[in-house]
Amino acid sequence: MTLLKLNSINLNINGKSILKDISLEVRKGEIVAITGESGSGKSMTALSVMQLLPIGSVQNGSIFLEDTNLISLTESELCRIRGNEISMIFQEPMTALNPLKTIGNQIAETVKLHKAASHSDTIEIVKSTMRRVEMPPEKFPLYLYPHQLSGGQRQRVVIAMAIISNPKLLIADEPTTALDVTTQSQILTLLKGLVTDLDMGMIMITHDLAVVHNMADKISVMNQGKIVERGSTSTIFRTMKHPYTKMLFNASNHKVDLPKAINKEPLLEVSNLSRDYILPKTKIFERPKIFRAVDKVSFTLHKGERLGLVGESGCGKSTLTRALLGLEEIQEGKIKISGQLVLKNDVDSFASKKRMQVVFQDPFGSFNPRHKVSRLISEPLYLEKKNITNDELNNLLETTLISVGLNRDDKEKYIHEFSGGQRQRIAIARALIVKPDIIIFDEAVSALDVSVRAQILDLIAELCRSLDLTYIFISHDLSVVRTITDKVMVMENGKIIEYGNTEKILTNPAHEYTVKLIEAAPSMPSFS
Amino acid sequence: MLRYSFKRLISLIISLVIASFVIFFVIEIAPGDPASFMLGINAQPETLAALKEELGLNIPKHERYVSWVTGMLTGDFGTSYTYRTPVNQMIADRMWVSVPLAIYALLISTLLAFPVGIVAATNRGKTGDVAIMGATQLGIAVPNFWFAMIMVLIFSINLRWFSAGGFPGWDTGFFLSIKSLTLPAFSLALPQAAILSRVMRSSLLDVLNEDYIRTARAKGLNKRQSLWRHALRNALIPVLTIIGLQFAFLMAGSIIIEQVFFLPGLGRLVFQAISQRDLIVVESVVMILVFSVIMVNFIVDLSYAAVDPRLRSRV
Numbered sequence A: 001m002t003l004l005k006l007n008s009i010n011l012n013i014n015g016k017s018i019l020k021d022i023s024l025e026v027r028k029g030e031i032v033a034i035t036g037e038s039g040s041g042k043s044m045t046a047l048s049v050m051q052l053l054p055i056g057s058v059q060n061g062s063i064f065l066e067d068t069n070l071i072s073l074t075e076s077e078l079c080r081i082r083g084n085e086i087s088m089i090f091q092e093p094m095t096a097l098n099p100l101k102t103i104g105n106q107i108a109e110t111v112k113l114h115k116a117a118s119h120s121d122t123i124e125i126v127k128s129t130m131r132r133v134e135m136p137p138e139k140f141p142l143y144l145y146p147h148q149l150s151g152g153q154r155q156r157v158v159i160a161m162a163i164i165s166n167p168k169l170l171i172a173d174e175p176t177t178a179l180d181v182t183t184q185s186q187i188l189t190l191l192k193g194l195v196t197d198l199d200m201g202m203i204m205i206t207h208d209l210a211v212v213h214n215m216a217d218k219i220s221v222m223n224q225g226k227i228v229e230r231g232s233t234s235t236i237f238r239t240m241k242h243p244y245t246k247m248l249f250n251a252s253n254h255k256v257d258l259p260k261a262i263n264k265e266p267l268l269e270v271s272n273l274s275r276d277y278i279l280p281k282t283k284i285f286e287r288p289k290i291f292r293a294v295d296k297v298s299f300t301l302h303k304g305e306r307l308g309l310v311g312e313s314g315c316g317k318s319t320l321t322r323a324l325l326g327l328e329e330i331q332e333g334k335i336k337i338s339g340q341l342v343l344k345n346d347v348d349s350f351a352s353k354k355r356m357q358v359v360f361q362d363p364f365g366s367f368n369p370r371h372k373v374s375r376l377i378s379e380p381l382y383l384e385k386k387n388i389t390n391d392e393l394n395n396l397l398e399t400t401l402i403s404v405g406l407n408r409d410d411k412e413k414y415i416h417e418f419s420g421g422q423r424q425r426i427a428i429a430r431a432l433i434v435k436p437d438i439i440i441f442d443e444a445v446s447a448l449d450v451s452v453r454a455q456i457l458d459l460i461a462e463l464c465r466s467l468d469l470t471y472i473f474i475s476h477d478l479s480v481v482r483t484i485t486d487k488v489m490v491m492e493n494g495k496i497i498e499y500g501n502t503e504k505i506l507t508n509p510a511h512e513y514t515v516k517l518i519e520a521a522p523s524m525p526s527f528s
Numbered sequence B: 001m002l003r004y005s006f007k008r009l010i011s012l013i014i015s016l017v018i019a020s021f022v023i024f025f026v027i028e029i030a031p032g033d034p035a036s037f038m039l040g041i042n043a044q045p046e047t048l049a050a051l052k053e054e055l056g057l058n059i060p061k062h063e064r065y066v067s068w069v070t071g072m073l074t075g076d077f078g079t080s081y082t083y084r085t086p087v088n089q090m091i092a093d094r095m096w097v098s099v100p101l102a103i104y105a106l107l108i109s110t111l112l113a114f115p116v117g118i119v120a121a122t123n124r125g126k127t128g129d130v131a132i133m134g135a136t137q138l139g140i141a142v143p144n145f146w147f148a149m150i151m152v153l154i155f156s157i158n159l160r161w162f163s164a165g166g167f168p169g170w171d172t173g174f175f176l177s178i179k180s181l182t183l184p185a186f187s188l189a190l191p192q193a194a195i196l197s198r199v200m201r202s203s204l205l206d207v208l209n210e211d212y213i214r215t216a217r218a219k220g221l222n223k224r225q226s227l228w229r230h231a232l233r234n235a236l237i238p239v240l241t242i243i244g245l246q247f248a249f250l251m252a253g254s255i256i257i258e259q260v261f262f263l264p265g266l267g268r269l270v271f272q273a274i275s276q277r278d279l280i281v282v283e284s285v286v287m288i289l290v291f292s293v294i295m296v297n298f299i300v301d302l303s304y305a306a307v308d309p310r311l312r313s314r315v
Helices: A042-050 A075-081 A103-114 A119-132 A151-163 A181-198 A209-215 A233-239 A243-252 A317-324 A347-353 A373-384 A390-403 A408-412 A420-432 A450-467 A478-484 A502-507 A512-520 B002-029 B034-039 B045-055 B061-073 B087-122 B127-141 B144-158 B174-208 B211-219 B223-252 B255-260 B266-275 B279-307 B309-313
Strands: A002-013 A016-027 A031-035 A057-065 A086-089 A169-173 A201-205 A218-223 A226-232 A266-278 A290-302 A306-310 A332-337 A356-359 A438-442 A471-474 A487-492 A495-501
Touching: A002 A042, A002 A201, A016 A031, A016 A042, A016 A201, A016 A226, A031 A042, A031 A209, A042 A057, A042 A086, A042 A169, A042 A201, A086 A151, A086 B211, A103 A119, A103 A151, A103 B211, A119 A151, A151 A181, A151 B211, A169 A181, A181 A201, A181 A209, A181 A512, A201 A209, A209 A233, A209 A243, A218 A233, A218 A243, A226 A233, A226 A243, A243 A450, A266 A317, A290 A317, A290 A332, A290 A495, A306 A317, A306 A478, A317 A438, A317 A471, A356 A420, A373 A390, A373 A408, A373 A420, A390 A408, A390 A420, A390 A450, A420 A438, A420 A450, A450 A478, A471 A478, A478 A502, A487 A502, A487 A512, A495 A502, A495 A512, B002 B061, B002 B279, B034 B045, B061 B279, B087 B127, B087 B174, B087 B223, B087 B266, B087 B279, B127 B174, B144 B174, B144 B255, B174 B223, B174 B255, B211 B223, B223 B266, B223 B279, B255 B266, B266 B279, B279 B309
Parallel strands: A031 A201, A031 A218, A086 A169, A169 A201, A306 A471, A306 A487, A356 A438, A438 A471
Antiparallel strands: A002 A016, A002 A057, A218 A226, A266 A290, A266 A332, A487 A495
16 A cells, blocks of 8 residues: 655755656555665655755655645644654764753653653653663663763664654664664664564665665665666666666675785784773772773784774774874884884884875865865875975876876865865875875775765775785775775774684684674675 | 762862962062052051051961961951951942842843844844844944943933932842842843854754754654754753853953942942052952852853753763
């Protein structure tokens, strides 16, 4: 039975056409995925079903929830439908909850708004809903505040808020994008179970084709405000026709051609590295407790080697990275580059530090928006205190820009003039310009669309061929690590629990934690 | 919450101790000794010696500091040199004007700024917002004594609702006293309200863009409900900071307004004491002002914790 029907929706925001002729149908108990890259209009489609569009939106067409046309309703009629018949889950669980109200209060608010229940009944409904999302109130009392919960637990609270009134339709906008793979798989299983149990319809918005493949009954692929292809999940992966769908699929499965690593001299040697954090005291007169974020980590990176570092958030990946870069004090252990000790607070440390460069996840946030690209890229050079003429500098800038696939004219531009992928190229150029021995890619492709991600991965492989790069690649995405590294380290609770050849470890993991990680990662169908 | 309050209390005490040190020794290291400074260059040697004796300048500095502090703790601030009356009595009289005036002004400015800021934020970019922003711009730019004069002109001279100045004293009755503080409170409050409503507006606009407001709307709350239930308390934190700063300003910075309305407040007392070089009074009043500012900051810190659970659990 048709639950939701969108008939040729057109949406303009401030005169700009955002959605073009969108038609969509969702039945009871069915999961319909909308997929596409950023800016394709998938979130706007969701918001137009909610009728929560930004100011300046003009919309036509019709959106029928059973027999009601949502577009023709008044604001107060819509308020009775939102949260009651249609609910929505958002991407960022960390910010989706009001930090000043208890979770019990926030979950109960939906009930108080839509149902005539007494206070004690409301509490009972809240408690049973919490059990349903696997947050038993015995363990997670209602008086907790959001900051006392982890990301996955917060997302469960958001889901509880959304399903508490037994809505007919649930819209999930990238519900697991901000979560770890293991948490992601738990949340996806939970959502799938809820759809079946409550016989809801669900619209699932995601850029991740692997998630789509594991979750959805039907798929609509969106590009530039249009649905370019649709069909059932089982057939569309086999019979996709539209070039955009094919491109998305291939980019998600992108394999790079990495040259064989040949050099074998040790470049970076880390032995027994530990980093302790002093925890805040809970009583006034007690010795402070210590949290060991990195626990006696030892590994050797050879020249020309590409090393992956994987693990869940909080496992110590970032702390280890910062310690390597000299941005964290270390309590124990040694870091050597080419046999030379990287000492802390030592004059020599800078010389060896400059041999390591880093590329961060957020290509926009890691640049000063008021500097031109030429300054952004050449800044590391000034730290070298080497005397180079303006001509030499210009030459170096231009060759570096060209090596990362940009134009020589781009050096006169500002960072906001570039797309996400180009910004990440600039970040790579900034790392390359001092000719470092080691580059650290810290989730460097995680924020990018699949097609852009594929291009950046190709660029890295290309640079491996031309410059014989040595790098450490930190990522939560195992499929990326698989194609872009030769060796991999798996980290859990500050310890390296598995280390070795990437392909070998990812096909034949020895440690149960690695097995868990691999199983949790959503998989793409393997036919071509 | 208890631990947090305790920590804030410790930092309050430390601030007070440091402030007393600074005040005491700044006056000590001022060129010449306090006695000759107070009497000026034409002083007779005998008067000077007598004053030194009276001020206790013959006793070592650290002993004098201790007796100054313990004196203040027991309510003994010494005797004013110019007026020959106990300083604590002078200060107490003035406090009964200045503190109520500051609270009155703060109440007015808050009561004005909250609704104005909310209206501006919810009508962002529309006529109401533009008008309010223009008016607050004016309120910030125009000095408060100008408001004072205009209000005297309208409400005292033309309409004859309020007297143009003076303070009858609380023993003449609550209503009469409050009435005589009304025009000064309003002239102090208007520029403050202008600043506060701008802070309220921008803070609220930030919060209204937060994800949890979208969540609230998706739950089925209408705009007004999500504003009252989710946005307002979150927007309050920067506003509280400004309110704390404004109270400190209102306590000490109302000299001009006190002058315009002939009010016997702390500001005027300090002003007179400085021009008469009555260091004992200056020292004491400054310490009292510092104390009240630090107390207000303490209260602001506590109210942060009352608003934000994250502060309560963070130790």
